[in-house]
Amino acid sequence: MNEELLSRLPKTDLHVHLEGSITPKTLLRIADKQNRDVPAEIFNHETMQFNYNTEQGFFHIYPLVGKFIQDSRSLEMVTTAFLEQQSEQNIQYSEVIYTAEQGNLDFDLDQQLAAIKSGRKKGMEEFGSTFNLVVDVGRQIPIDQVNEVLEWVIKRRDIGENRFLVGFGIGGMENQGLPQKYAKCFRTVKNNGLLSLPHAGEQLGPKIIWDTLHLLQPDRIGHGIRCVEDPKLLEELNNRQIPIDVCPLSNLVLGYYPSLEAHPIQKMLNQDLNISLGSDDPGIMNFTFTEQFLRLSDELKIPDSKLVELLRNGIRNSGLSSDNKLEMFSEVDRILNAWN
Numbered sequence: 001m002n003e004e005l006l007s008r009l010p011k012t013d014l015h016v017h018l019e020g021s022i023t024p025k026t027l028l029r030i031a032d033k034q035n036r037d038v039p040a041e042i043f044n045h046e047t048m049q050f051n052y053n054t055e056q057g058f059f060h061i062y063p064l065v066g067k068f069i070q071d072s073r074s075l076e077m078v079t080t081a082f083l084e085q086q087s088e089q090n091i092q093y094s095e096v097i098y099t100a101e102q103g104n105l106d107f108d109l110d111q112q113l114a115a116i117k118s119g120r121k122k123g124m125e126e127f128g129s130t131f132n133l134v135v136d137v138g139r140q141i142p143i144d145q146v147n148e149v150l151e152w153v154i155k156r157r158d159i160g161e162n163r164f165l166v167g168f169g170i171g172g173m174e175n176q177g178l179p180q181k182y183a184k185c186f187r188t189v190k191n192n193g194l195l196s197l198p199h200a201g202e203q204l205g206p207k208i209i210w211d212t213l214h215l216l217q218p219d220r221i222g223h224g225i226r227c228v229e230d231p232k233l234l235e236e237l238n239n240r241q242i243p244i245d246v247c248p249l250s251n252l253v254l255g256y257y258p259s260l261e262a263h264p265i266q267k268m269l270n271q272d273l274n275i276s277l278g279s280d281d282p283g284i285m286n287f288t289f290t291e292q293f294l295r296l297s298d299e300l301k302i303p304d305s306k307l308v309e310l311l312r313n314g315i316r317n318s319g320l321s322s323d324n325k326l327e328m329f330s331e332v333d334r335i336l337n338a339w340n
């Protein structure tokens with residue numbers, strides 16, 4: 001796809017982690033304000049990139065980067081910087097995953113939420129792009145704490161126009177918490193009108209996706225890429241058009257696939273699954289949503305019609321109101337008509 005056309009089209013990013021959106025520039029600014037050095041364990045000061053080259057390395061530095069945003073000012077800065085990054089790419093709406101872990105911080109969840117809201121307000125005023133929040137917990141967390149975080153989300157969520165906390169998810173290493181552990185919790189998620197947004201099928205095979213479908217009533221599945229290993233599952237996902245957030249470059253960075261050619265996205269597109277793209281951890285992984293999109297276009301030669309379909313799915317599969325979706329769809333149509 002032509003880069004100029006891509007930049008004009010309004011986009012959504014439905015799978016992006018706030019902590020993972022931190023770029024080297026933002027991390028260094030925060031460390032400077034905190035009067036701290038960024039240790040070489042996290043960051044290579046020569047290459048100016050985050051310091052990991054394996055999946056283990058990534059999951060090791062991720063929480064260490066998170067330690068730089070445990071005060072209101074830093075969390076607010078990251079949030080505003082995120083909206084600047086999205087806005088530069090004309091990503092008008094994102095669903096941002098924020099991993100909330102209670103009990104190990106002086107910085108409580110209410111303060112965290114206030115900082116994110118204030119960073120969002122600044123970013124929206126200055127840059128125009130916006131987002132809603134998906135609170136997520138790591139799978140290593142005991143279920144009692146997961147339930148505490150969920151209760152807090154339910155208490156704090158606004159309804160209607162001011163809806164900001166839109167969903168609840170689980171992430172991290174899939175073998176540390178199987179869907180069975182969360183069945184009851186996600187019934188509560190659904191009963192309270194929140195989107196059910198679990199990660200599944202990024203690391204483990206088709207069974208975790210089947211169990212997620214049966215037990216967690218997902219509104220979207222995070223990654224879901226290993227569905228291609230089971231023809232019955234592909235059929236099920238196609239029949240029910242379950243939305244899947246696919247983040248191909250993240251999967252490459254973590255070493256799950258050696259190249260885009262080897263990545264399941266081609267097969268998922270050929271099976272007419274309902275997929276949209278997410279950037280996952282663009283700052284720490286050192287790429288952008290736009291770069292990911294253009295690489296799919298250039299390296300896999302996916303036709304523009306399919307690429308536009310991915311963008312439309314990103315609007316359709318979001319938690320935006322139907323009015324907002326219609327507005328974005330008509331902007332897409334207007335830009336495409338003017339381009340052709």
Ligand SMILES: [Zn+2]
Pocket residue numbers: 015017171199222280
């Ligand atoms: Zn993710």
